[in-house]
Structure formats: C-alpha cells, structure tokens
Amino acid sequence: MQSDPAEVKTATTPGPLGTWWLAIRPKTLPAAASSVIVGTALAAYDGGFALGPALAALVIALLLQIGSNLANDVYDDERGADTADRLGPTRVTHTGLLTRTQVKTGMKVVLGLAFVLGLYLTWVRGPLVLVIGVAAIIAAVAYTGGPYPLGYHGLGEVFVFLFFGLTAVVGTYWVQTGTTTPRVWLMALPPGLIITAILVVNNLRDIEQDRVAGKHTIAVRLGVPATKAEYTLCMAGAYLVVASAVVAGALPAPTLTVALSAPLAWRAWRIVATQAGRPLNGALALTGQTALVFSVLFALGLALVR
Numbered sequence: 001m002q003s004d005p006a007e008v009k010t011a012t013t014p015g016p017l018g019t020w021w022l023a024i025r026p027k028t029l030p031a032a033a034s035s036v037i038v039g040t041a042l043a044a045y046d047g048g049f050a051l052g053p054a055l056a057a058l059v060i061a062l063l064l065q066i067g068s069n070l071a072n073d074v075y076d077d078e079r080g081a082d083t084a085d086r087l088g089p090t091r092v093t094h095t096g097l098l099t100r101t102q103v104k105t106g107m108k109v110v111l112g113l114a115f116v117l118g119l120y121l122t123w124v125r126g127p128l129v130l131v132i133g134v135a136a137i138i139a140a141v142a143y144t145g146g147p148y149p150l151g152y153h154g155l156g157e158v159f160v161f162l163f164f165g166l167t168a169v170v171g172t173y174w175v176q177t178g179t180t181t182p183r184v185w186l187m188a189l190p191p192g193l194i195i196t197a198i199l200v201v202n203n204l205r206d207i208e209q210d211r212v213a214g215k216h217t218i219a220v221r222l223g224v225p226a227t228k229a230e231y232t233l234c235m236a237g238a239y240l241v242v243a244s245a246v247v248a249g250a251l252p253a254p255t256l257t258v259a260l261s262a263p264l265a266w267r268a269w270r271i272v273a274t275q276a277g278r279p280l281n282g283a284l285a286l287t288g289q290t291a292l293v294f295s296v297l298f299a300l301g302l303a304l305v306r
Contacts, residue, residue, distance in 0.1 A: 014097075019092055020098075020106070022090055023069070023073060023092040023098060023103065023106065024070070025089060027089075027284075027285055028065055028288060029065055029066070030288050030289065030291065030292035031164070031195050031288040031292065032062050032064070032065035032164065032168075033061060033062065034194070034291040034292050034295035035061065035164060035169045035172065035188070035191040035192070035295070036054070036058045036061050036172045037295040037296060037298075037299055038169050038172075038187055038190070038191050038295050038298055038299070039171070039172025039173040039176075040054045040057070040058075040172055040173075040176065040299070041295075041299035041302050042173050042183065042184050042187060043173050043177050044299075044302070044303075045302040045305070046181070048173075048176050048177030050175075052120075053121060053124055053125070053172075053175040054176055056121050056175070057168075057171065057172040057175055059114075060117050060133070061164075061172075063110050064114055064140050064163075066110050067114065067137070067140045068140040068143055070103050070106050070107035071140060071141045071143065071144055071145050072143065073091050073092055073093050073094075073103055074093045074100050074103040074104055074107070074145075075145040075149065076091065076093075076094075077091065077094045077100065078100065079144070079149075079152070079213070079215075107141070111137050111141070114137060115134075115137060118130060118133035121175050124175060125174065125175045129175065132167060132171060136167065139159055139162075142159075143159055151215065151217065152216060152217075154218045154220075154221055156199050156217060156218070157199055157200065157218055160195055160196050160198075160199050161192045161193070161195070161196045164191075164192065164195045165188055165189070165191055165192015165195055165196065166188045168188075169184065169191060170184055170185060170188050183245075186245055187241075187242075187251075187298075189237070189241045190241050190242060190258075191238070191291060193234045193235070193237045194234065194235065194238045194265075194290055194291040194294060195291055197235050200218075200219070200227060200231045200234060201231055201268075201272055201283045201284050202280075203217040203218065203219035203227065204219050204224065204227045204272065205276075205277065205278070205281070205284070206219075207219045207220055207224065207227070228273060231272050232272075235268070235269060239258065239259065242256065252301070252302070254302070254304040255301035255302060256301065257297045257298070257301040257304075258297045258298050260293075261290055261293040264290040265286075265287075265290045265294075268282075268286035268287045269283075
C-alpha cells in the first residue's frame, strides 16, 4: 500500500531545523570534503599551503554538495521520480515536509553563498576561478533540473567525477599555489572514483524506480551485474592509482596508509555484491566514509614524509 505524503509528514515531522537537516543530507558531506583534503594535503606537501583559500575551497565544496542535494530533492519531485516506493533517505519535498518553493529558496541561498565565497577566490587567483565556479553551480542544478537534466540522461557519473573529483582536487591545489602538477591531476582520480562510486550505488539501489520514472541512469542502461562491476572498478581503481604512483616514484611510500581504509571499502563492496534495495543505503554511507578516511589517510601519509 502506498502512503500519503501528508500522513508521512504527520508521523515523522522533525521540526524546522531537523527538516532542513534532512534536506541537506549530512551523510553526503564527508565525501564532498574528501577532494579538498587531498588537494590541500598536496599543496602543503609542495610548500604552498594557504589557509584562507583552503578553507574557502572546503566551504564551497560543502555548499555545492548541499545545493545539489536540494536541487535533486525538489526537481526529482517535480519530474515524478520520487514515489511512495522510494528506497533511499527521506526526501523533504515529496513527503511534504517542505514546499517546492521553500526548497528552491534554500537551494538559491546555499548556491548564492558559494558564489560569494567564489568571489574571494577570484580575487586571490583570478577570473578563471569565477568561470569554473559558475560552471560548477550550473552543473549542481542541471544534474536533475533544467531542460536537459544530466542525471536523467546517463551523465551523472561524468558530472560527479569531473566536478567533485578532478575540479575539486586540482582547483583546491591551484587556488593555494597558483599552479598544478601531473601528480595533482593523478591524485584527483582516487577521490573522484570513490565519490563516483557513491552515485553508482545510489543508482543501483533505485534502478527499478528510475526505470519506471524514465530516468535513464547508467545503472538503468547497463543493468544490475554491470553496475556492480562499475562500482568495483571505481573502488578498486582508487587504491590502484595510489599503489601504482608509489611504485612509479610519483608518490612517497607513506601514502600507502590509504590501505588502512580498505576494510571500510570491503564492507561497502560486500553489501553491493550481495544485497539489493534498501540495504544498499548502508553501502552508500560506508562508501562516503571510505572517501573521507581515504583522503585523511593520504594527507597523513604526506605529512609523515615532511
């Protein structure tokens, strides 16, 4: 039996602050921070750490993640992708906890704050920061909003890898040092891959609902076995990049401390490999935790060298 959103609202209303806490999806935020941690660790290792730009990059990354979450919440509801059969975390628009207008206003405020902080980084590093920042803001909304929502056309993984992986790591390093290096581009791959894996498991969980809603994610296009293989490649690839870089002499051996996060990744992979539906929410959380712990351990490894 399908539940009425009004009934859900009555039964589970957590209050104004609790409702907005649900809306921003705090469990996704550690992953957003992970790329900034890697970029900042590399900047510090190369002697270019700058506190102001590093903090601004971190806050902007968190704001972009929150803005993207709010956009997904309201635009998925508008497109009918969220139903009473939803398996993922509570969506505040669909359940009636917040109106579409409220969520869109919240999204605009959050992305506006990201833009304002971006002006500071533009002052520090130049107009290219503004161009990249505006592109990231547009992409955060265009994932599920606009005339050609990226997530509905199988481009979600590309968007996540590009903006939350490559752009976040390289951009964080660049705003602090004014330059980039091949090593920075290389080390943008692991957090990008793990964060992409978060989206992969999310789409794996929702594959049937997305198929019905006409949301043509890569998971819908490839099917369950191939999507599980995609998740495996993303997670394993992150560790292989670091190991290969150490063997090639591009990274110091202590960065192999990232291997200490492997038990988290293994637990997530086991759920993905053996479960379906709502239990995949556990893999979603574990994958996000893996991204954060991996990045912190990488930073620790570089710090040990210095």
